[in-house]
Amino acid sequence: MALSRAASSPSRAALLKPLAAAISSSLFRRPISTDTTPITVETSVPFTAHRCEAPSRTVETTAEELVGFFRTMALMRRAEIAADSLYKAKLIRGFCHLYDGQEAVAIGMEAAITKKDCIITAYRDHCIYLGRGGTLLEVFAELMGRQAGCSKGKGGSMHFYKKDAGFYGGHGIVGAQIPLGIGLAFAQKYKKDESVSFALYGDGAANQGQLFEALNMAALWDLPAILVCENNHYGMGTAEWRAAKSPAYYKRGDYVPGLKVDGMDALAVKQACKFAKEHALKNGPIILEMDTYRYHGHSMSDPGSTYRTRDEISGVRQERDPIERIRKLVLSLDLATEKELKDIEKEVRKEVDDAIAQAKESPMPDPSELFTNVYVKGYGVESFGADRKEVRAVLP
Amino acid sequence: MATSAAQRFGRRLASSVPRRRFSSSAAAAAATGGSAVQRTQNPSLNLCSAINQALHIALDTDPRSYVFGEDVSFGGVFRCTVGLADRFGKGRVFNTPLCEQGIVGFGIGLAAMGNRAVAEIQFADYIFPAFDQIVNEAAKFRYRSGNQFNCGGLTIRAPYGAVGHGGHYHSQSPEAFFCHVPGIKVVIPRSPSQAKGLLLSCIRDPNPIVFFEPKWLYRLAVEEVPEHDYTLPLSEAEVIREGTDITLVGWGAQLSVMEEACLDAENDGISCELIDLKTLLPWDKETVEASVRKTGRLLISHEAPVTGGFGAEISASIVERCFLRLQAPVARICGLDTPFPLVFEPFYLPTKNKILDAIKSTVNY
Numbered sequence: 001m002a003l004s005r006a007a008s009s010p011s012r013a014a015l016l017k018p019l020a021a022a023i024s025s026s027l028f029r030r031p032i033s034t035d036t037t038p039i040t041v042e043t044s045v046p047f048t049a050h051r052c053e054a055p056s057r058t059v060e061t062t063a064e065e066l067v068g069f070f071r072t073m074a075l076m077r078r079a080e081i082a083a084d085s086l087y088k089a090k091l092i093r094g095f096c097h098l099y100d101g102q103e104a105v106a107i108g109m110e111a112a113i114t115k116k117d118c119i120i121t122a123y124r125d126h127c128i129y130l131g132r133g134g135t136l137l138e139v140f141a142e143l144m145g146r147q148a149g150c151s152k153g154k155g156g157s158m159h160f161y162k163k164d165a166g167f168y169g170g171h172g173i174v175g176a177q178i179p180l181g182i183g184l185a186f187a188q189k190y191k192k193d194e195s196v197s198f199a200l201y202g203d204g205a206a207n208q209g210q211l212f213e214a215l216n217m218a219a220l221w222d223l224p225a226i227l228v229c230e231n232n233h234y235g236m237g238t239a240e241w242r243a244a245k246s247p248a249y250y251k252r253g254d255y256v257p258g259l260k261v262d263g264m265d266a267l268a269v270k271q272a273c274k275f276a277k278e279h280a281l282k283n284g285p286i287i288l289e290m291d292t293y294r295y296h297g298h299s300m301s302d303p304g305s306t307y308r309t310r311d312e313i314s315g316v317r318q319e320r321d322p323i324e325r326i327r328k329l330v331l332s333l334d335l336a337t338e339k340e341l342k343d344i345e346k347e348v349r350k351e352v353d354d355a356i357a358q359a360k361e362s363p364m365p366d367p368s369e370l371f372t373n374v375y376v377k378g379y380g381v382e383s384f385g386a387d388r389k390e391v392r393a394v395l396p
Numbered sequence: 397m398a399t400s401a402a403q404r405f406g407r408r409l410a411s412s413v414p415r416r417r418f419s420s421s422a423a424a425a426a427a428t429g430g431s432a433v434q435r436t437q438n439p440s441l442n443l444c445s446a447i448n449q450a451l452h453i454a455l456d457t458d459p460r461s462y463v464f465g466e467d468v469s470f471g472g473v474f475r476c477t478v479g480l481a482d483r484f485g486k487g488r489v490f491n492t493p494l495c496e497q498g499i500v501g502f503g504i505g506l507a508a509m510g511n512r513a514v515a516e517i518q519f520a521d522y523i524f525p526a527f528d529q530i531v532n533e534a535a536k537f538r539y540r541s542g543n544q545f546n547c548g549g550l551t552i553r554a555p556y557g558a559v560g561h562g563g564h565y566h567s568q569s570p571e572a573f574f575c576h577v578p579g580i581k582v583v584i585p586r587s588p589s590q591a592k593g594l595l596l597s598c599i600r601d602p603n604p605i606v607f608f609e610p611k612w613l614y615r616l617a618v619e620e621v622p623e624h625d626y627t628l629p630l631s632e633a634e635v636i637r638e639g640t641d642i643t644l645v646g647w648g649a650q651l652s653v654m655e656e657a658c659l660d661a662e663n664d665g666i667s668c669e670l671i672d673l674k675t676l677l678p679w680d681k682e683t684v685e686a687s688v689r690k691t692g693r694l695l696i697s698h699e700a701p702v703t704g705g706f707g708a709e710i711s712a713s714i715v716e717r718c719f720l721r722l723q724a725p726v727a728r729i730c731g732l733d734t735p736f737p738l739v740f741e742p743f744y745l746p747t748k749n750k751i752l753d754a755i756k757s758t759v760n761y
Contacts, residue, residue, distance in 0.1 A: 093738075094561050094562070094563045145738060153739060154737070155738075158563075172521075172563075173521070173522065173524075175494075205494065207493035207498075208494060209495060244493065365740075367740065369740075
């Protein structure tokens with residue numbers, strides 16, 4: 001929709017003209033990956049604001065960024081699908097909550113911030129981790145519980161962390177990460193380093209009391225906190241209209257300003273996060289509601305079709321898929337050919353397969369790891385095996 | 397790791413069906429008052445069906461009872477509340493939003509108005525947001541109002557315990573936290589017929605109760621469950637296996653592991669007495685004391701971490717009462733002092749071999 005508007009509306013055509021003219025001659029075709037000439041695109045829908053002024057619908061981006069979006073989102077999508085197969089093959093055990101469909105939120109957010117800014121999220125964290133700079137090997141190894149994983153195999157799917165990139169995880173208890181995120185913001189305000197914290201939560205967690213406690217503290221103390229509600233409209237199997245009196249999650253903050261964003265449009269997410277970061281540094285907390293969708297069920301134990309129709313899922317996939325949107329944009333702006341994009345997807349597929357193969361070779365954590373990192377030191381608890389005579393260890 | 401979990405699964409299955417007949421026939425006989433009725437063939441139910449039956453009966457017999465929690469309306473994530481909404485209506489069986497603190501607080505209020513509120517916490521691991529409500533509100537309501545008000549009609553049900561792949565947040569056994577709170581009761585059933593009777597007792601008991609259901613046994617434990625309305629007494633422990641050399645005390649799913657250890661110990665000539673505590677708070681000290689006076693040795697086993705686990709309370713109380721009779725230190729075979737691990741679950745859990753080893757060392761002390 002944005003694309004047709006971009007192409008057909010006279011004002012937009014004026015913006016696109018210079019670029020189009022330059023690349024009309026194939027001889028002067030710029031290489032796609034390094035082009036940083038700014039391109040302006042309009043977001044699919046305008047932002048809806050609560051107690052603040054919505055940012056402009058016009059987003060500045062570059063060819064490099066757009067192709068980068070495509071590549072990273074394709075990588076995320078491929079990784080999640082691969083995790084699905086690994087789970088069904090019983091190489092991943094426990095719980096696995098997949099993010100496919102919601103990639104635009106992870107990628108758009110990353111595009112607007114730096115690694116000094118912190119992100120904290122719930123258990124649907126694989127793609128946020130990848131966005132923060134995590135490698136595929138670390139992802140798959142952690143999912144399979146191997147030593148090469150980002151949490152040394154001890155966390156599993158729900159507990160990915162990346163300290164050097166300001167990614168504070170990865171939390172299993174619904175809503176518990178929100179007050180933590182506010183605490184991170186407090187520390188950042190103290191450090192005065194112009195960084196902000198993004199605390200992500202879902203529409204299910206939006207009904208938790210701790211969210212409102214956190215909002216009050218953040219607003220009272222003017223913290224650079226951005227609370228992002230990833231509204232995929234279903235809390236496990238409960239649709240938002242059955243769980244929430246007010247599904248306008250961006251307004252739930254009452255005295256805290258909010259913005260509703262099309263979470264399937266990576267550029268809209270980027271614009272919103274940029275706006276939110278500036279706002280948070282000047283005026284304190286803000287809520288971003290990302291209107292997004294997950295194709296998979298809540299977790300791998302949930303087929304995802306008992307509480308919503310397959311038509312709904314395929315409808316969203318056809319009309320709002322974030323990767324398709326970027327693909328269409330890239331093609332319409334002639335930044336790459338179909339074949340090049342397909343090649344990117346093939347590359348990405350291979351990367352994922354290679355990472356899985358490498359992860360499979362990584363060993364399980366050593367049994368002694370069961371006792372490490374419970375305390376820092378000096379606990380001195382005894383533990384012994386079935387035969388009390390041997391394997392008596394004083395725990396570190 | 398996968399194989400040992402499967403073996404454990406298999407062992408539970410193997411042990412749960414034949415062994416429980418021993419105690420269930422005792423329970424069924426007690427339930428029918430020992431009267432000379434023809435023993436009709438009761439249907440075999442698993443744990444979640446038994447609990448479902450209990451809830452049906454509870455809602456049927458008291459028009460002012462309610463069942464609520466996350467996802468209970470369609471039947472619940474473990475199918476324990478199937479059919480309730482259809483039969484009793486959405487006004488009495490309804491979903492709550494995702495807010496444990498709110499669910500329990502709301503339940504306390506509902507119970508304070510004289511209703512029977514059966515609140516479900518989806519996993520015991522999620523009960524902690526509600527901990528303040530349970531400890532500070534529910535447990536103290538009657539006491540602080542001088543018996544003007546109470547929330548005795550409140551029963552909180554939560555699936556607890558290891559399930560083979562639950563990891564940190566779907567496997568915890570938090571019973572010890574609640575046993576430390578005077579004013580509430582803590583009840584844990586070991587089998588389907590026990591669960592039905594105990595749950596009905598809990599719902600009808602005039603005190604707020606936390607009822608932990610061993611999720612591993614939801615599908616796995618199958619036995620004959622009487623179809624009629626019956627209750628089992630609270631705060632009465634049950635001796636489910638008689639012996640003379642050592643007393644073993646446990647509750648919930650761990651009992652089946654302990655039973656296997658008892659069988660193995662018997663092959664080595666050690667006669668074990670196994671007690672199901674059933675109610676952890678207030679617990680039946682007399683039964684355990686009588687048993688320890690008979691055997692002189694005690695072993696307690698639970699999945700929760702050993703330090704500060706409820707085994708410590710049992711051990712201290714029995715030592716106080718039976719010090720001169722004890723022939724060996726009280727043994728506690730429990731979970732390790734770590735967060736409940738994912739890949740390391742088989743190492744963490746108090747397995748049959750750990751218990752068997754402790755039985756032998758205690759007997760040979």
